Amino acid sequence: MTEPVSTLLDRMADALRRHLSAQHITAPALVGIHTGGVWVAEQLHQRLDLNEPLGKLDISFYRDDFSRMGMHPQVRPSSLPFAVDDRHILLVDDVLFTGRTIRAAMNELFDYGRPASVMLAVLVERDGRELPIQAQVVGQHLKLRSDEQVKLRGPDPLRLDIVKLEPAS
Amino acid sequence: MIDQDSPARFRPAAGPLPPSLQFNAQGRLRHLLTIEGLSGALITEILDTAESFAGMNAQAVKKVPLLRGKTVMNLFFEASTRTRTTFELAAKRLSADVLNINISTSATVKGESLLDTLRNLQAMYVDMFVVRHADSGAAHFIARHVAPHVSVLNAGDGRHAHPTQALLDMFTIRRHKGDFTRLKVAIVGDILHSRVARSQIHALNLLNTGEVRVIGPKTLLPAYVEDLGVHVFHDIRAGLRDVDVVIMLRLQKERMESGLLPSEHEFFQLWGLTEERLALAAPDCMVMHPGPANRGVEIDSRVADGPQSVILEQVSHGIAVRMAVMSTIMGGSMNQGSGA
Numbered sequence: 001m002t003e004p005v006s007t008l009l010d011r012m013a014d015a016l017r018r019h020l021s022a023q024h025i026t027a028p029a030l031v032g033i034h035t036g037g038v039w040v041a042e043q044l045h046q047r048l049d050l051n052e053p054l055g056k057l058d059i060s061f062y063r064d065d066f067s068r069m070g071m072h073p074q075v076r077p078s079s080l081p082f083a084v085d086d087r088h089i090l091l092v093d094d095v096l097f098t099g100r101t102i103r104a105a106m107n108e109l110f111d112y113g114r115p116a117s118v119m120l121a122v123l124v125e126r127d128g129r130e131l132p133i134q135a136q137v138v139g140q141h142l143k144l145r146s147d148e149q150v151k152l153r154g155p156d157p158l159r160l161d162i163v164k165l166e167p168a169s
Numbered sequence: 170m171i172d173q174d175s176p177a178r179f180r181p182a183a184g185p186l187p188p189s190l191q192f193n194a195q196g197r198l199r200h201l202l203t204i205e206g207l208s209g210a211l212i213t214e215i216l217d218t219a220e221s222f223a224g225m226n227a228q229a230v231k232k233v234p235l236l237r238g239k240t241v242m243n244l245f246f247e248a249s250t251r252t253r254t255t256f257e258l259a260a261k262r263l264s265a266d267v268l269n270i271n272i273s274t275s276a277t278v279k280g281e282s283l284l285d286t287l288r289n290l291q292a293m294y295v296d297m298f299v300v301r302h303a304d305s306g307a308a309h310f311i312a313r314h315v316a317p318h319v320s321v322l323n324a325g326d327g328r329h330a331h332p333t334q335a336l337l338d339m340f341t342i343r344r345h346k347g348d349f350t351r352l353k354v355a356i357v358g359d360i361l362h363s364r365v366a367r368s369q370i371h372a373l374n375l376l377n378t379g380e381v382r383v384i385g386p387k388t389l390l391p392a393y394v395e396d397l398g399v400h401v402f403h404d405i406r407a408g409l410r411d412v413d414v415v416i417m418l419r420l421q422k423e424r425m426e427s428g429l430l431p432s433e434h435e436f437f438q439l440w441g442l443t444e445e446r447l448a449l450a451a452p453d454c455m456v457m458h459p460g461p462a463n464r465g466v467e468i469d470s471r472v473a474d475g476p477q478s479v480i481l482e483q484v485s486h487g488i489a490v491r492m493a494v495m496s497t498i499m500g501g502s503m504n505q506g507s508g509a
Contacts, residue, residue: 058221060221061221061222061225061233061234061235061496062233062234066235066496066500066503067503068503069500070197070497070500070501070503071218071496071497071500073214074214074217075217075218075221076221077220077221077223077224078221078224078225079224079227080227084229107234108233110230111228111229111230111232111233112227112228112229112230113229
């Protein structure tokens with residue numbers, strides 16, 4: 001059902017080059033969202049032959065379900081090794097589903113500065129958006145049932161797994 | 170003031186702590202009252218979270234929205250500048266609203282009046298109390314009586330515990346030394362009156378520190394201190410030999426009248442950390458002090474301001490570590506019974 005991750009990454013890199021040239025963006029700043037998004041961003045970073053180091057965001061402090069779930073047990077430091085002001089930022093994540101993670105990532109990004117633009121690239125997207133958020137570049141669109149979840153395993157090799165969710169007890 | 174100067178009375182007045190008090194039904198931390206009862210894994214998790222908060226200094230907006238709409242009340246029955254300010258900054262960087270209440274300790278605060286104060290403050294829809302009190306057990310008492318959604322954070326109670334100070338010290342040690350298992354750590358001075366020392370000893374033990382030493386005169390060491398799993402030294406030169414970390418404690422001058430010590434000058438002669446004594450420790454030994462330091466009493470200025478001192482780093486780390494603790498316990502109290 002899912003194609004090999006390397007095929008998806010090649011497709012994303014092609015689509016990204018076209019998108020960036022259409023937008024006249026020569027030096028995008030890549031920002032991966034922990035953990036899966038960082039893995040995908042590292043691969044795209046190589047394929048696009050970018051020199052500038054990759055940014056990494058952990059959105060735990062910006063989640064909208066903190067009051068229900070509490071603190072995520074494994075928070076990693078965010079690091080953006082470049083100034084965000086006036087940059088064209090390419091956010092990268094593994095799976096786009098409700099859009100809430102991307103909302104949180106954008107909030108965090110804007111606490112670092114005012115980017116010129118923000119684009120979104122995802123390895124996989126599935127239906128179920130709860131916010132008006134859309135990716136510019138998508139590796140693959142997956143039709144999944146509501147009791148199914150797609151997970152990126154990695155970092156080496158990267159592999160997509162579709163797992164069945166346990167019924168909520 | 171309550172007379173607590175006899176070593177036999179070192180054990181906290183609150184008595185044994187019900188292990189459930191700090192944790193909610195799902196096993197998550199909802200109050201932080203003491204280091205006792207925590208696990209090494211939980212401490213590590215809090216330190217990791219603090220590491221992420223420390224990284225926030227790179228942000229143009231040094232604030233995260235985690236505790237937006239929550240109200241934190243700093244309830245200080247005992248004077249403090251450093252601790253209260255860093256708690257206030259921590260809460261503000263988490264986007265909480267903060268109130269500072271300083272309550273004079275001129276009269277002994279009896280259980281009933283404390284409870285009354287608490288009920289009144291709770292009626293103002295406070296979500297978290299940060300409590301400092303001169304009596305051991307005060308934070309526990311408050312935690313037992315707050316509403317289910319309210320968290321209590323102990324910012325120092327009598328001689329009992331000062332858990333966030335211990336955590337920020339662990340954070341500082343970990344940043345410099347990494348692994349605790351091979352470290353020799355010495356705590357020097359007035360252990361008897363020190364809630365900081367007690368909390369540090371528990372935290373160091375939970376992190377499997379190689380060796381924990383306490384160094385001080387017999388009159389300033391609590392009875393049965395060996396039971397905490399430390400090696401006792403009554404000679405500073407022997408105690409400092411090869412240690413990787415030395416933590417100096419403040420000599421609590423307000424207790425000097427009680428005849429435990431002849432004079433500050435003699436204390437410095439016998440127990441003060443000088444450059445010459447520090448040379449007995451490992452060459453890269455770090456020097457810590459929870460502050461406020463009495464220069465020329467427990468520590469020489471040349472050591473306090475010297476290259477091995479991390480005293481000001483400890484203060485900076487206090488903000489990130491307190492943010493980590495506040496967000497962890499606030500998550501725990503909001504989850505009461507939700508089954509998440």
